[in-house]
Structure formats: C-alpha cells, structure tokens
Amino acid sequence: MTLYARFAAHLDAILDALEAEGQLPGGLDRKAVAVEPPRDASHGDLATNAAMVLAKRAGTNPRALAGLIAPKLEALDEVSGVEVAGPGFINIRLVPEIWQEELRTILSEGEDYGRSQLGAGTRVNVEYVSANPTGPMHMGHCRGAVVGDALASLLEHAGYAVTREYYVNDAGGQVDVLARSAWLRYREALGETIEIPEGLYPGDYLVPVGQAFAAEFGDRYVAAPEEEWLALFRTRTVAAMLDMIRADLALLGIHHDVFASEAEVQGSGAADRVLETLREKGLIYQGVLEAPKGETSEDWEPVELTLFRSTRFGDDQDRPMKKSSGSWTYFGADAAYHLQKADAADQLINIWGADHAGTVKRVQAAVTALTDGRVDLDVKLVQMVRLFRAGEPIKMSKRAGNFVTLADVVREVGKDVVRFMMLTRRADAPLDFDFAKVVEASKDNPVFYVQYAHARVRSLHRRAAEAGVDLTGTPDLSLLDDEELALVKLAAQFPRVVESAAQAHEPHRIAFYLSDLAAALHAQWNKGNDDPAKRFLLVQNEKLTRARLELASAIGQIVRNGLAIMGVAAAEEMQ
Incomplete structure (x- = not known):
C-alpha cells in the first residue's frame, strides 16, 4: 500500500467515525475524495479535498466539515500538524520518521517499488504500430510504437494483464501494389532493366525479395498473367515485410504478443457474425446516407446501404x-x-495516428453495441514527429522511397534516446526530433538530464569506495535535513504517478515525473558546490555520508524503475 493509499484509508476511517457519531450523514459517495501532494510544497506533505466534495451533500459548509475532520487527522501518530486552508482544503504535515521509513521502503522493495495491483488482473489489449506491411518501419511509425509499448509496460506495472497486438493490414489494395512492386524486382533480379512506374513502391528494400523469388521460381512468372502470381507474391512479400518490421521494432526493444491478420479476420466470417449480432439488437437497417457536405444533387447519387445505427x-x-x-x-x-479482440479482453486500447481521428467514434460505437458496454475502447491519437537535421526539416515520402527509416535513427542516436524522446510530450501534441539536440549534453536535453542524475548516483558509490568510506551497518536517516527529506517526498510520489498514469493511459507522465525528480537531485547536488557541508560525500563524516548515500540510492532506484517502464536503460556513467 502506498503512502497516499494509507492516508486515504486513515481518512476513510475518520469519515466512518463521523458517520457513527452522527456528525456526517451515512451513505455519502466518496469517490471524488482524494489524498494527494499539495500544489505548493510549503503548505504541507499531503492535502485532501474531503470537506470540499462532501460538504454540500452533508448539508454543511466545507470549513465546518474540515473542522470536524482535522482534529481526528491530527490525532494520528504519523501526523505532526493539520491546517484548514482557504474554503476548506485540509493540509497535513507528517513527522520526519514517515519519510525516513519511506526511504527504507524504496530501497527494500527495489525494482518492485511503484508496482501496484490497481489493475487486479484486468485483461487489456493494447494495439499499436499496425503499420501497413509495405516496407520497413520509418520515423512516422516510431512515436506510436514507443507510446504503445510504454503504455503496455505501464499497465503491467500497475497490475493489468496486457496483450500487445499488431493489426496487419494485409487485405487492402496497398498489398496488391506491394506484390506488383516485388514482381518488378523479381524481373530485375533475373537481369531485366526495369523502371518503377508511378504508384508502385520504388524502395530498394524490395530488391532482396525479388532476388529470393528469382532464386526460387526462375523465370516461371516473368511472362505469366497477373492472376497466376499476384496472390502468391502478395502473401510472400507481406511475410517478408513483417519479418523486416519485427526486426526494426526489435531495435527499439518492442515485441508484440499477437500479429492479427486483416485478411484472416475477413476470411473467417467474423464480419457476418458482427452483422447478425447487430441485426438481432435492432441496430441494422437498409437506408440511404445524406449527401456529403458540399456535394450537389448532380454530383450525388443516393444508394441504399446496410447501415449501423x-x-x-x-x-x-x-x-x-x-x-x-x-x-x-x-x-x-x-x-x-x-x-475478435473484445472476446478475449476487458478493455481495448488503440494507438492510432492523428489522421484516424474521424473513425474513432464509429469504432467505439461498434464496440459498445457489440459488447453491451462490457468492453471499453480507448483510442489514443498520436501526432506526427517532425524531424530536423542542422536546423532544417527532413521531408519524407514512402512512395517516393526517400523516407528516414527507424533503423537508421536508432543506429545513429541509440534506442534509449529515441524511446525517451518519444515520451517527452503528450501523445496528442506534435513533437520535434532534432538529431543534434537529442544527443546534446545539456540540461535542456531531458534524456541527458535524467540519465545524468542516475550516473551521478552511481558515481557516488564508486567515489565513496575509493575514499575508503565505511558503508557497513545501518545508516542513521535522522541525520537527513528537511531539504534532503524533500527529495524523499518527491520520490514517494512515484507509486501514485504510476497509478494515475496507468488510469489515464498516459505513459508520458513517467517521463515528466523523472525530469522533475532529476532536476531536484541536481539542485541538491549543486548546493554542495556553494556549501561543501551539503555535499553527498563527506569523508570526514562517515555517518552523514552513509545517510546521504542511502538517499541518493533511493533516487537512483526510482529513476531506474521509471526508465524501465519507458523501456530505457539507466546510464551507469556519462561519456
């Protein structure tokens, strides 16, 4: 149980007591009651809105209700003081021993600190990437891939049972175009000089596919009519592209549990099942749609269609x-x-590009109708990534074959940089990726700043060992001052951040939190530059050094745990 959950339980018991005393009506809905960090740390360690959200339904005013709650909170051994602020917020200050104990908890739980049973095994299907299997992954796919994978890890950290799924769009016209493009490369491999016409895929990534076909089939299909080779070349080329896609995603540390085929779904009769299910519910009818906006009667011919309500x-x-x-x-x-997905899940999450915004409501409507509201579909729309090099934007065109591949970017700047940067903004906000800035050793580079915080922690232990500091025995954490305990208070928010990010399906919150935690560590570290007594390593004071090293170790552990959710390795040292 997290510190915040523990105090929520204390508060719940206090509200129960007030009901038993007849000072609060029974049966009040407490869902909106929260225990959280105050917006201003100077106001205390915890804050609750209990009086604000319950007063009206209790037939009283917030400050009056807060006046009943505050003394009972103040009576807790863990509490050093309580203050009713403004219209009825309750701010709580805790005794230092609480934060000393929380520091020990971080270190004892290690990589499990921040894990939660919030999900209670709820089955969640996260579908992400799902790029057309028509070539290697490019940077247009990268952000959705990282957001989806980090979200899946975040949900697992919070106790959900997660399936990572990739939907292979192998039933549309684009895979026929792919097969025709591969057929040209097959002829090229047999010695023909070819020209890729407009509308086909010109990329060199199809050259090995054509060579493989030439080695296997010889000239069997060179002069054959399309109907003899199209289906075969389509199946084989899609399989080759999926192998390439899996390899590209592996460079980012991404592996899916399921690759679902659109062609197989359509061939399974699943769509007929959908239609009959909706018909039985009275949600299917034959009708005519209104003309699209801007169309005149001369341009529009009404056609009777099978429609879903x-x-x-x-x-x-x-x-x-x-x-x-x-x-x-x-x-x-x-x-x-x-x-098909809903049959094996309690929740569905789709990570889609922003260009799919127009289809969200209709698919959510279908899921609600087909499952009678049992399964919820949340669609996260991911905005584009704008690439820059030397301050100049990089333009991409897959059809023209001049796109920046994901593999090339990972090889240039590294997996960890790519993954971290994809989570430095909300998914629905555009993101700029500048090849120079993402590897810059600067506090303006969030990847470097967080990694540097962890490397600094690691360096402390090496330096302490070199200085011969005795690190045995139990450290006296009471030696930590208020400024140092403020770091523990920020670290203690990590489990709460994990749960709130998991509930909101927003993995970028982990990156934001780590940036704040790293900034706080660097600020505390830099105080030692002005005042040597504030340095983490004081050879002449081994007891205080031991306590500060415990503090640093705890911060390092939180950084590692957060980076692990993001799929980023923590740096041991900075080059």
Missing part, C-alpha cells in the same frame, strides 16, 4: 457496414476485428 452511441451519423456491391466497408471489417 451508430448515432445511438454518440456518433454523428449512421455508418455503412457494406458497400452497394455487397463487399464489406473498412468500418465493417474494423468492427469484426474489434469484436
């Missing part, structure tokens, strides 16, 4: 499940795929 679930219009030709729409196929 998605407006009943918050969508802005009903959606076609089938085209007039009788084939499934993209939405119909998506609904079938999501039902």
Whole structure:
C-alpha cells in the first residue's frame, strides 16, 4: 500500500467515525475524495479535498466539515500538524520518521517499488504500430510504437494483464501494389532493366525479395498473367515485410504478443457474425446516407446501404457496414476485428495516428453495441514527429522511397534516446526530433538530464569506495535535513504517478515525473558546490555520508524503475 493509499484509508476511517457519531450523514459517495501532494510544497506533505466534495451533500459548509475532520487527522501518530486552508482544503504535515521509513521502503522493495495491483488482473489489449506491411518501419511509425509499448509496460506495472497486438493490414489494395512492386524486382533480379512506374513502391528494400523469388521460381512468372502470381507474391512479400518490421521494432526493444491478420479476420466470417449480432439488437437497417457536405444533387447519387445505427452511441451519423456491391466497408471489417479482440479482453486500447481521428467514434460505437458496454475502447491519437537535421526539416515520402527509416535513427542516436524522446510530450501534441539536440549534453536535453542524475548516483558509490568510506551497518536517516527529506517526498510520489498514469493511459507522465525528480537531485547536488557541508560525500563524516548515500540510492532506484517502464536503460556513467 502506498503512502497516499494509507492516508486515504486513515481518512476513510475518520469519515466512518463521523458517520457513527452522527456528525456526517451515512451513505455519502466518496469517490471524488482524494489524498494527494499539495500544489505548493510549503503548505504541507499531503492535502485532501474531503470537506470540499462532501460538504454540500452533508448539508454543511466545507470549513465546518474540515473542522470536524482535522482534529481526528491530527490525532494520528504519523501526523505532526493539520491546517484548514482557504474554503476548506485540509493540509497535513507528517513527522520526519514517515519519510525516513519511506526511504527504507524504496530501497527494500527495489525494482518492485511503484508496482501496484490497481489493475487486479484486468485483461487489456493494447494495439499499436499496425503499420501497413509495405516496407520497413520509418520515423512516422516510431512515436506510436514507443507510446504503445510504454503504455503496455505501464499497465503491467500497475497490475493489468496486457496483450500487445499488431493489426496487419494485409487485405487492402496497398498489398496488391506491394506484390506488383516485388514482381518488378523479381524481373530485375533475373537481369531485366526495369523502371518503377508511378504508384508502385520504388524502395530498394524490395530488391532482396525479388532476388529470393528469382532464386526460387526462375523465370516461371516473368511472362505469366497477373492472376497466376499476384496472390502468391502478395502473401510472400507481406511475410517478408513483417519479418523486416519485427526486426526494426526489435531495435527499439518492442515485441508484440499477437500479429492479427486483416485478411484472416475477413476470411473467417467474423464480419457476418458482427452483422447478425447487430441485426438481432435492432441496430441494422437498409437506408440511404445524406449527401456529403458540399456535394450537389448532380454530383450525388443516393444508394441504399446496410447501415449501423451508430448515432445511438454518440456518433454523428449512421455508418455503412457494406458497400452497394455487397463487399464489406473498412468500418465493417474494423468492427469484426474489434469484436475478435473484445472476446478475449476487458478493455481495448488503440494507438492510432492523428489522421484516424474521424473513425474513432464509429469504432467505439461498434464496440459498445457489440459488447453491451462490457468492453471499453480507448483510442489514443498520436501526432506526427517532425524531424530536423542542422536546423532544417527532413521531408519524407514512402512512395517516393526517400523516407528516414527507424533503423537508421536508432543506429545513429541509440534506442534509449529515441524511446525517451518519444515520451517527452503528450501523445496528442506534435513533437520535434532534432538529431543534434537529442544527443546534446545539456540540461535542456531531458534524456541527458535524467540519465545524468542516475550516473551521478552511481558515481557516488564508486567515489565513496575509493575514499575508503565505511558503508557497513545501518545508516542513521535522522541525520537527513528537511531539504534532503524533500527529495524523499518527491520520490514517494512515484507509486501514485504510476497509478494515475496507468488510469489515464498516459505513459508520458513517467517521463515528466523523472525530469522533475532529476532536476531536484541536481539542485541538491549543486548546493554542495556553494556549501561543501551539503555535499553527498563527506569523508570526514562517515555517518552523514552513509545517510546521504542511502538517499541518493533511493533516487537512483526510482529513476531506474521509471526508465524501465519507458523501456530505457539507466546510464551507469556519462561519456
């Protein structure tokens, strides 16, 4: 149980006591009651909004209710003082021993500090990347890949049972284009001089595929009609691209549990099952959609379609499940795929590019309808990454074959830099990736600043050993002053940050927190430059040094734990 959860339990017991005493009505909804760090650390160690959120329903005013709660909080052995502030907030100060004990807890729990049973084994399917299997991964895919993978790790840290899934879009026209592109490379491998026409994929990554086909098939398909080779080349080329994609993702430390095939979903009859399920619920009808905005009657021909009543679930219009030709729409196929996922999950999370924003409501509507609200679908939209080199933007075009591959970037700046940088802003905000700045040894570079904090901690132990400082025995943590305990207070927020980030599905919160923790450590370290008595390592005072090394070790442990969630290795030393 975290420190904050423990005090939430204390507060809950106090509210129970007030009910038993008849000073508070029974049955009040306490869901909005929170125990959290105050916005201003000078106000105390903890704060609660209990009086603010319960007063109206209790038929009293917040300050009056706070006046009933505060004395009972102050009576706790762990509390040194309580203050009612403003309209009724309650600020709590804890005895120093609480923070000394929390420091010991961080060190004793080690890599498990911050783990939680919040999820209680709830099954969550996180689908991310899901790029078309038409070539190697490029930097346009990178951010969604990192956000999805870090979110999966975050949820696991918080006690959820997570499945990492990649949806292979192998049923659309783009894979036929891929097969035709590979067929040209096959002919090239047999000695022909080819020219890649507009609309096909010109990238050299298809050269080895064509060579493999040439070695296996000889000239069998050179003059053969397309219907003889298209399906074969499509299947084989998609498989080759997926091998390439898996290898690219592995460079980032990303491995999926499931690769689900769109073609297999469509061929399984799952879409028919969706249609019948929705029909049984009275959510399918034959109808005509309104003309798109801007279309005139001359441009628009109304066609009767099989429609899903998605407006009943918050969508802005009903959606076609089938085209007039009788084939499934993209939405119909998506609904079938999501039902397949929902059969084995309690929650679904999709990491999509921002260009998919228009499809979110309809797919959420389908999931709600198909599962009767049992399964929730959360879609996180990821904005683009803008690449810069020497201050100049780098433009990418996959069709033109002049894109920046993920593999090239990882090899240039390293996996850890790439992963950390992808989490330095909210997923729904654009992100700039400058090749020079991300490797800069500067406090303006968040990757360096956090890694440097951990390296500094590691250096302390090496330097202490070299100076012959006796590190045996139990350190006296009462020697730590208020400034040093402030670091412990910030470190103690880590379990709470993990839980709140997991609930919000926002792994960037871990990066933000680590940046704050690193800044606090560096600030404390730098005080020793002005006042030697504040240095972590004081050879002439082994007892104080031992206590400060425990403090530094705890901060280092939190940094390692947070970086592990992000999929980033902690630096042992900075070059």
